[in-house]
Amino acid sequence: MLFEIVREPIDLRTIENAVLAPGCGGVVSFFGSVRERADDGRAVEGLRYEAHEAMARASFREIADEVRATMPEVRLAIVHRIGALNVGEIAVAVVAAAPHRAEAFAAARFAIDALKERSPIWKQERYCDGERLWVENRFGEERR
Amino acid sequence: MLFEIVREPIDLRTIENAVLAPGCGGVVSFFGSVRERADDGRAVEGLRYEAHEAMARASFREIADEVRATMPEVRLAIVHRIGALNVGEIAVAVVAAAPHRAEAFAAARFAIDALKERSPIWKQERYCDGERLWVENRFGEERR
Amino acid sequence: MPVVRLVAFARLREVLGEHREIVLPDGANVGDLWEALVREEPRATALARGLRFARNDALCSAEMPLRDGDEISLLPPYGGG
Amino acid sequence: MPVVRLVAFARLREVLGEHREIVLPDGANVGDLWEALVREEPRATALARGLRFARNDALCSAEMPLRDGDEISLLPPYGGG
Numbered sequence: 001m002l003f004e005i006v007r008e009p010i011d012l013r014t015i016e017n018a019v020l021a022p023g024c025g026g027v028v029s030f031f032g033s034v035r036e037r038a039d040d041g042r043a044v045e046g047l048r049y050e051a052h053e054a055m056a057r058a059s060f061r062e063i064a065d066e067v068r069a070t071m072p073e074v075r076l077a078i079v080h081r082i083g084a085l086n087v088g089e090i091a092v093a094v095v096a097a098a099p100h101r102a103e104a105f106a107a108a109r110f111a112i113d114a115l116k117e118r119s120p121i122w123k124q125e126r127y128c129d130g131e132r133l134w135v136e137n138r139f140g141e142e143r144r
Numbered sequence: 145m146l147f148e149i150v151r152e153p154i155d156l157r158t159i160e161n162a163v164l165a166p167g168c169g170g171v172v173s174f175f176g177s178v179r180e181r182a183d184d185g186r187a188v189e190g191l192r193y194e195a196h197e198a199m200a201r202a203s204f205r206e207i208a209d210e211v212r213a214t215m216p217e218v219r220l221a222i223v224h225r226i227g228a229l230n231v232g233e234i235a236v237a238v239v240a241a242a243p244h245r246a247e248a249f250a251a252a253r254f255a256i257d258a259l260k261e262r263s264p265i266w267k268q269e270r271y272c273d274g275e276r277l278w279v280e281n282r283f284g285e286e287r288r
Numbered sequence: 289m290p291v292v293r294l295v296a297f298a299r300l301r302e303v304l305g306e307h308r309e310i311v312l313p314d315g316a317n318v319g320d321l322w323e324a325l326v327r328e329e330p331r332a333t334a335l336a337r338g339l340r341f342a343r344n345d346a347l348c349s350a351e352m353p354l355r356d357g358d359e360i361s362l363l364p365p366y367g368g369g
Numbered sequence: 370m371p372v373v374r375l376v377a378f379a380r381l382r383e384v385l386g387e388h389r390e391i392v393l394p395d396g397a398n399v400g401d402l403w404e405a406l407v408r409e410e411p412r413a414t415a416l417a418r419g420l421r422f423a424r425n426d427a428l429c430s431a432e433m434p435l436r437d438g439d440e441i442s443l444l445p446p447y448g449g450g
Binding site: 145147176193194195196198199200202224235254256261262263264265266267268278279280281 | 299301
């Protein structure tokens with residue numbers, strides 16, 4: 001179990017190893033990386049993330065507690081990177097390990113959806129034309 | 145895009161790299177590994193998989209074609225290992241990359257469910273008590 | 289008389305062997321092949337549940353006629369993943 | 370009179386600065402703090418939509434009374450993931 005805000009590149013294998021257990025045969029990993037184009041098609045140079053770090057980590061633990069309330073065998077890790085990220089770099093990783101795959105899928109999906117809704121993290125898109133824009137998560141409509 | 149039956153240990157990073165593309169911001173990986181206990185609780189020493197290799201690869205490509213029919217932007221990889229596997233080793237990996245996470249989750253889930261139902265692959269569980277048993281996938285009821 | 293190559297997997301491989309060639313009467317189909325195998329090796333009878341057949345790497349029905357040189361695969365219920 | 374430490378994020382940080390200390394009248398609450406900030410920096414008015422407050426790392430309402438030494442965070446709509 002691993003709940004972190006990090007400033008360095010995210011290594012998925014380390015995160016997966018943190019949740020693996022001999023009883024967990026199904027592992028679902030989600031990672032979101034910086035796309036070269038924004039939703040409106042504009043060329044992206046990179047992103048900048050910032051977070052209320054203490055509250056963000058607390059929100060990750062709260063999300064994991066909610067998952068375990070309905071699926072006690074799930075082991076979860078949530079890691080978000082902040083600072084400047086280039087196109088192709090990983091911004092967020094969620095890994096869920098469970099004895100059965102249905103729970104691993106459900107837990108990973110719940111965790112990334114909940115993170116976008118309730119974790120105090122902000123994203124600034126930096127476009128190749130020089131503009132910078134704080135982009136909010138919208139709900140009922142997907143961004144990534 | 146990568147559709148393989150392999151005899152060597154599966155390296156997830158290689159598979160993820162095969163589907164990553166600059167427009168794909170969301171990646172969902174599923175991997176199934178050998179659990180130390182069978183569903184009935186018996187201690188497992190290892191598994192042995194075999195496959196009709198040509199038909200299994202063809203079934204993976206067919207699954208990917210079906211995914212792309214409804215979600216043309218999804219990039220998919222499906223790799224299954226055969227031969228003898230120890231507890232903790234990865235037997236199967238499915239990686240789906242898409243511009244948005246909903247499609248990546250849906251594609252990965254569809255692919256692993258379809259593989260279990262229609263790919264000609266067989267699993268023999270080898271228990272610590274010396275018994276060996278060919279285990280079938282059951283449907284309507286989950287095994288991993 | 290067609291000569292077909294038989295390939296069996298998993299439990300069926302253990303009972304029938306992995307590969308063999310079989311000579312069948314003219315006009316025989318895949319189901320006839322299975323009947324011949326069961327006559328020869330009665331332990332295979334118990335393995336008919338969920339059995340699928342493939343001819344030259346494509347699933348086929350028991351009614352598929354056999355042609356000389358066909359490769360027929362016997363596929364018990366799957367367990368991959 | 371309570372002295373609180375203000376922490377602003379994203380757009381609000383760009384307008385208000387990252388950290389500052391603010392003295393408020395006795396009995397003031399978090400909403401009063403926001404009103405004082407908007408009077409001082411009218412560009413913040415446009416950023417009220419979706420704004421959330423936290424007091425000492427826990428979300429709180431605008432009615433939360435301020436105490437000396439509180440850290441108040443201004444959280445615009447989230448964009449993580």
